[in-house]
Amino acid sequence: MDTIHDLGGVEGFGAIDTKAPGFSHDWERRSWAIAKNTTASSGTLDFWRHSLERMEPATYLSISYFEKWCLNNMTQFILAGDFTLEEVLSGRTDQRHQPNAPSSLQGARARLKANEVFFDRQIDAPPLFAVGDSVVTREYIDARHTRLARYARGKSGTIRAHHGAHVFADAAAVGDERAEHLYTVEFSARTLWGSSANPRDSVTLDLWESYFVQP
Amino acid sequence: MDTIHDLGGVEGFGAIDTKAPGFSHDWERRSWAIAKNTTASSGTLDFWRHSLERMEPATYLSISYFEKWCLNNMTQFILAGDFTLEEVLSGRTDQRHQPNAPSSLQGARARLKANEVFFDRQIDAPPLFAVGDSVVTREYIDARHTRLARYARGKSGTIRAHHGAHVFADAAAVGDERAEHLYTVEFSARTLWGSSANPRDSVTLDLWESYFVQP
Amino acid sequence: MTRFDSDKAAEIHRHLHAHLPSDPALRVRTLESLVTERGLVDPADLDSWVELYANEVGPMRGAQVIARSWTEPEFRDLLLRDASEAVRSMGFHGHATGHLKAVENTSTQHNLVVCTLCSCYPFAVLGMSPAWYKSTAYRARAVREPRKVLAEFGVELGEDVGVRVWDSTAELRYIVVPERPNGTDGWDRDQLAAIVTRNSMIGTDRDLRIA
């Protein structure tokens, strides 16, 4: 779906606040800590992303990153059946369980390391493309969630790297965690934006094999 | 500029409120009346539109039509030098003039009719295309304001009508009120959206000659 | 040239939205104060305009045009050839009807009008556009999934009916000519006009009900 999150190349956002720090408020730190230390009882990372993309467009553009995360984590818990909408709106749940005993800073360090997740997979299919090949990206994408950004559709680029097969985001977003060959593709800025772009500049995207017009 | 206003085909906006009336509040009626009975002392309709498109994206998606008009009319008055930003923010101006005597409902009727504006112009250049011709729209648009919607760029269509020359929006938005031949172009829905679209469906846009890849 | 200064417009928008009171009613009242204090318009003229749109300018004008096209073949020809002239001949011309096009529904063709880039609409002949026509949802969806949009308006199209969506990207404006329903033989123009809905002239209604 071409939802509002696909911002690459959209104009009119104005100047960048180059001085803003990572966290400005305690609630942002708490939102981050909750996000990384709890998880809904079902789902995939790609569905999590897609769910965030389904936020109302005006809301998506209006609220900050950590508020988006908070709302999206609530949404995941509700979809997974962990909490009801009513529980979330009231902020109260009557099912109380005992958490595991807190694990101190040492435990947080271990959880951070354990968060090193791998998305590469072995698949039987050989790669259809090799480094140096020219590829053309698909013009149309029907998947609900995709990582082929709108600005890079129907464009010619050159494969700069092959990363083996990785879990395919478009499929994983609907629960199908199959893998496809993944490539880094470089597009000249002029291909993406026309002749006003600097001829020395380029943009790379990491793209799965089925994003390309097939040979 | 590819600003947020270019909404055709963007997904995720949800259901349409099919019952909402034209006006819901008195302030909306007043906003409309002010818009149609006052005008900044310089500008063009196309610059007016472009100026509206420069509203912050989150604001553009969040506020209603009549509030947008109000803010954009304020912006026009400020840009034209009719009011200062300070006057608008304070709501007070110390330059008072006597308006023309009010003209009653009969006058409003006359003003409505006088609002029938024409944008067709005689130009010397003959049209480069004719009804039935296939055309391909440009992939890149550098103009600040354009009416070649993003979803219809780099697409093949068929000319269904030629309307003579009309004032060219992209130029008029920067004060250059020259004219170009204007055509109605029909695109099959599958050309615009891919094979999931209904093969019987199509979309037409009214497009100026320089929007096409030249023959 | 300052007057066509795009970035300056963006900057003023940011200032205004950040610093004006957030209530849109107050914002409009501020604008009205300024233009009336300055003498750009008399408040009584604003009252007249509101009254005009409340009582005289509305879809009943378009309905009269459509009804006449059903009963007078010559007028129908004129409407389809030069809709601006047709509405002018009935005194309904004005704001945004200078380049009006009428597009006909048939048993196999449905027409739907939108303006994806702003909200262009033939005001003088249809009155104020409904809020949904100006909504982001309608503007975004009408060109991409017209059949789903139509379904939300209660219009289900058979597979033998194609949809043509007219995106009003220039100064042309569109009015849909719905099909005259069966069972209206011998009706006069006012009777016919009474069954022509606003939505049918935009294309979000199709089969007119004769009650």
Added chain:
Amino acid sequence: MTRFDSDKAAEIHRHLHAHLPSDPALRVRTLESLVTERGLVDPADLDSWVELYANEVGPMRGAQVIARSWTEPEFRDLLLRDASEAVRSMGFHGHATGHLKAVENTSTQHNLVVCTLCSCYPFAVLGMSPAWYKSTAYRARAVREPRKVLAEFGVELGEDVGVRVWDSTAELRYIVVPERPNGTDGWDRDQLAAIVTRNSMIGTDRDLRIA
């Protein structure tokens, strides 16, 4: 299957945003109440996480990696070949470093990292991403007008320098290896790490200052 129900997600988002208190701090407190009451996490573990990010996980980790790459050619080779393994060898691995790529600036090539579709970032090695990295403005502009973006960060590139923008569209994450500045011969790793800025590892800084 409900769990991957896109429209249901949209509906829940609408409900939540419409009906929760509007203050984001209250929203987060609500979520914290729910997950701690349910026993999904102990509040003390949240405290530890906050402390971890406040004191240990931050751009000083990435700066150590860069400094080491300047002083140890073998480590530099490893970093450019397999950045995940390189950061793992220093104990800096974790969230979003499983598939890390290091990209080198040269005198004629500048690298800039963005995630236009969300805000992907190699957290474990660079800490929390700055607010601007997550902003709509940066996400929208970096791929289209990188030189204007860089200018806002004070980076002016000569015409002989090309910009390659890395849009993190899959699970690969990127870290820029800035050039070692002149005048740092003989500096040790800690001295060198102290001049490596966070922004230089994202690409919004280029010429490191040795003060």
